[in-house]
Amino acid sequence: MSLTGGMLSVVPMLWHSDDAPPVTVPRDPAREAARRELSKQMYHEHDPSLLQRALNAVWDWVDGLFGAASTVTPGGSVGLLVILLAVLAIAGALWWRLGTPHRTPTSSASLFDDRPRSAAEHRAAAEAYAAQGHWNQAVQARMRAVVRSLEERALLDVRPGRTADEAASEAGSTLPDHATRLRAAARDFDDVTYGGRAADEATYRRQATLDDDLERTRPQLADSPHNARQGAAG
Structure with a gap:
């Protein structure tokens, strides 16, 4: 046959x-x-394996792709290689200059995302996280303790959906001596929660110190007797 x-x-x-x-x-x-x-x-003893056939198909596809690209690139294959190297060099320079991309911090989400807790409960949770070295969660819990404490003292109205930045701005009006630190604490909370950044022990200690200082601070109310006397003297 x-x-x-x-x-x-x-x-x-x-x-x-x-x-x-x-x-x-x-x-x-x-x-x-x-x-x-x-x-x-x-x-069929010497036939290529299934993996080898798949690799051969991929390499044939890549070779065909480069072959097609080289026909329309000035300089042919050499010109295409130069262009690829230039693109890789630019990408490497951008990565070295800008670093790993992070999500842009945003305060679109509310500060409290679970069941209502007291300031003492948030502080206890923060200390437990800190003891385990979980600084991100510790920073979050301590900032919540700060805001809840101000709500419990009636220095902030209880408002669901409030963000960390909003709480810091409102509390800064009542506690102007701590306004800068409140805004910084809110930024740390946002960076950890929404910005993909990692907190450390120093960040948590700043939050805890702010919380302790606020507990000992008396608010400066616009209608307090002290301010009224100052206004009369003026």
Whole structure:
């Protein structure tokens, strides 16, 4: 049997005698017999593995892609290589200059996101986180303690959905001596919660010191007797 032009030609296989016609094999059985023969393992011992065939297909695709690109790039393959190296160099320079991208801090989410807790409960949670070295959670819990404490002392009205920045701005009006530190504490909270930054022990200690100082601070109310006397003297 032989394959010619994609068609299976059947050749004489057996002669009965010099005068008898040759014995031929029908086309379909011959094709099936050839398929069974070629499917034997002995013919495929050196075939590439499935992984190798997949890799070859990928490399053929990459080679074709670069070949197509090089035909439209000045300088051919060399020009394409120069362009790729230039792009990589620019990307590396930007990464070195700007660092790993971080999400832009935002205060769109509310400060409190779970069930109402007292300032004492938030402080206890903050100290527990700090003892384990979980500074992000410790900073968050301590800032919540600061705001809840101001609400408990009626220095801030209880308002669901308030953000850290809003709380710092409102409290700074009542406690002007601590306004700058309140804004800084709110920024630390936002950076940790929404900005993808990592806090450290120093950040937490600043929050805790602010919380302690606010507990000992008397508010400066516009209608207090002291301010009224000052206004009369003026």
